[in-house]
Amino acid sequence: MSATPPPRGRLQAGSGVALAAIIALLALISLVWTPHGGVPGSATALAEPGAAHWLGTDQTGRDVVSALMSATLTSLLLAWFATLVSLVVGIPLGTLLAARLGPGATRQLVLIGILPAALCLGAIFGGLRLQTTLSVFLAIGLPGAIAATIGSRSIMAPVLAAEYVAAARLAGLGWLGAGQRHVVPMVLPGLIALGLDLLAAALLIEVTLSFAGLGVDGSGLSLGTMLRDGQQLAQARPLLVVAPGAVAVVTALALLMAASGLRETRRGIA
Amino acid sequence: MLVAVGRFAGVVAFSWLILFVLLHLLPNAGADVLAVQFPADRLAVTLPLVLMAGILALLLGAGISLLAARIGGAADRLLGGMATVLSHLPPFWLGLLLALMLAGMLPAGGFMPWSAGPSQALASLVLPALALGLPHAGEFAIRLRAAFGPEVEEAEIRALRIGGVTPERARWSISWNRALPNLPQLAGRLLATVLVGAVVVENVFYLPGLGRQVLGAALAHDLPALRASLFLLVVIAAVLMLLGTLGRLAVEWKSGALR
Numbered sequence: 248m249s250a251t252p253p254p255r256g257r258l259q260a261g262s263g264v265a266l267a268a269i270i271a272l273l274a275l276i277s278l279v280w281t282p283h284g285g286v287p288g289s290a291t292a293l294a295e296p297g298a299a300h301w302l303g304t305d306q307t308g309r310d311v312v313s314a315l316m317s318a319t320l321t322s323l324l325l326a327w328f329a330t331l332v333s334l335v336v337g338i339p340l341g342t343l344l345a346a347r348l349g350p351g352a353t354r355q356l357v358l359i360g361i362l363p364a365a366l367c368l369g370a371i372f373g374g375l376r377l378q379t380t381l382s383v384f385l386a387i388g389l390p391g392a393i394a395a396t397i398g399s400r401s402i403m404a405p406v407l408a409a410e411y412v413a414a415a416r417l418a419g420l421g422w423l424g425a426g427q428r429h430v431v432p433m434v435l436p437g438l439i440a441l442g443l444d445l446l447a448a449a450l451l452i453e454v455t456l457s458f459a460g461l462g463v464d465g466s467g468l469s470l471g472t473m474l475r476d477g478q479q480l481a482q483a484r485p486l487l488v489v490a491p492g493a494v495a496v497v498t499a500l501a502l503l504m505a506a507s508g509l510r511e512t513r514r515g516i517a
Numbered sequence: 518m519l520v521a522v523g524r525f526a527g528v529v530a531f532s533w534l535i536l537f538v539l540l541h542l543l544p545n546a547g548a549d550v551l552a553v554q555f556p557a558d559r560l561a562v563t564l565p566l567v568l569m570a571g572i573l574a575l576l577l578g579a580g581i582s583l584l585a586a587r588i589g590g591a592a593d594r595l596l597g598g599m600a601t602v603l604s605h606l607p608p609f610w611l612g613l614l615l616a617l618m619l620a621g622m623l624p625a626g627g628f629m630p631w632s633a634g635p636s637q638a639l640a641s642l643v644l645p646a647l648a649l650g651l652p653h654a655g656e657f658a659i660r661l662r663a664a665f666g667p668e669v670e671e672a673e674i675r676a677l678r679i680g681g682v683t684p685e686r687a688r689w690s691i692s693w694n695r696a697l698p699n700l701p702q703l704a705g706r707l708l709a710t711v712l713v714g715a716v717v718v719e720n721v722f723y724l725p726g727l728g729r730q731v732l733g734a735a736l737a738h739d740l741p742a743l744r745a746s747l748f749l750l751v752v753i754a755a756v757l758m759l760l761g762t763l764g765r766l767a768v769e770w771k772s773g774a775l776r
Contacts, residue, residue: 370747489617
């Protein structure tokens with residue numbers, strides 16, 4: 248077993264994490280500073296992109312760069328909490344299933360596994376007048392928990408059944424000790440990669456739901472609502488449609504890149 | 518063999534159980550479908566859209582994965598990366614972009630009814646079908662590539678080589694036999710996800726389909742209409758998945774895996 252992972256996986260994971268971190272940092276900075284405050288009416292509506300407003304302003308007279316920064320924060324936060332809940336529910340369930348029943352299905356594609364269910368749930372919750380943030384949260388979190396269960400089961404099963412774990416147990420190590428020393432280090436990269444996949448999927452679904460009007464409501468600002476508002480003006484100001492979607496897609500792809508890099512690293516060690 | 522039969526029976530039973538539970542969770546759902554009047558005119562938009570997008574996704578996805586499996590190596594990785602990117606473009610955003618770029622050439626909003634002539638109706642479905650089909654093509658390519666499995670080993674093709682088959686053909690037929698049982702099921706699942714994905718895409722292009730009815734009812738908090746339309750959507754999706762599972766059963770039966 249070689250200790251140094253192949254550089255390709257590590258480079259890929261590193262650049263993915265770096266890109267996602269830069270975007271997240273810009274989003275966080277919006278809490279204390281944006282180029283123009285991002286308040287509606289602070290500038291002329293629908294200004295052309297230029298030196299003053301890098302991406303122009305929208306129909307309410309809000310600087311698009313400032314709006315993008317705060318909208319990314321909203322979208323990322325919603326996606327983050329939905330992912331966290333999915334993992335907190337899914338990983339213990341998946342571990343239990345792996346220990347009791349062994350390996351299940353092979354790894355599923357996370358986004359496609361969640362999106363249809365999330366859309367149907369979003370429509371139901373939207374129709375029931377559920378509070379919109381909660382509705383997005385549940386619509387992503389419920390199918391996300393199932394995806395996390397399936398994913399973590401297939402990650403945990405081979406390690407739990409490994410001979411060296413049984414050997415460690417025979418040698419007198421308790422469940423907790425064996426888990427800490429032999430299971431956690433083996434499964435951690437896989438589980439983190441699963442979490443990153445889920446986060447990317449959750450972000451794209453939040454954008455889709457908010458665009459459809461089932462997510463963050465009129466007063467809130469997320470990447471999806473920016474796209475919804477921009478759709479009417481797409482012909483006159485293409486940037487209002489291109490920019491928010493591009494931010495969402497680039498963030499999601501950076502997270503996916505980090506995830507697949509992590510998996511590659513793992514394969515190199517195992 | 519019995520295990521395989523049991524697995525299929527389980528899958529079929531499970532999908533019907535879910536339907537049964539859904540029926541009872543949504544009271545009077547069946548009656549509502551009839552009361553709201555069977556939305557034949559909406560299905561006349563949604564089903565052709567799903568079919569067009571589905572065929573595009575199947576052909577393009579199969580093409581990408583066949584190419585990747587055939588060439589292998591760096592091209593395999595590159596095509597896999599392309600498929601991943603494609604599968605993570607939200608269809609509605611792709612629709613917005615396509616409408617921006619191609620609005621002059623193709624109708625980018627609204628629907629010409631079939632009575633006005635099939636060519637115009639089809640033309641108004643081209644951009645939505647592209648928006649819906651391209652991301653699903655990426656997804657289908659990834660799944661089918663996984664079904665082809667890892668590179669065929671020398672030992673596996675030896676028996677075929679002895680029978681006088683060229684190595685190329687032997688490699689090919691082994692990959693193909695690995696993927697074939699999965700194909701109907703993958704196609705069924707693909708069509709089901711395309712159907713649900715159409716909900717948002719129809720809204721981007723102002724198409725009066727079933728998905729637009731679902732979303733409109735949800736936004737208007739019109740619960741009876743929501744129940745009826747969502748029920749119909751889920752039933753059609755479940756039937757598509759069921760057909761896929763039955764297709765797999767048929768393929769495995771024919772190949773003798775079940776006997």
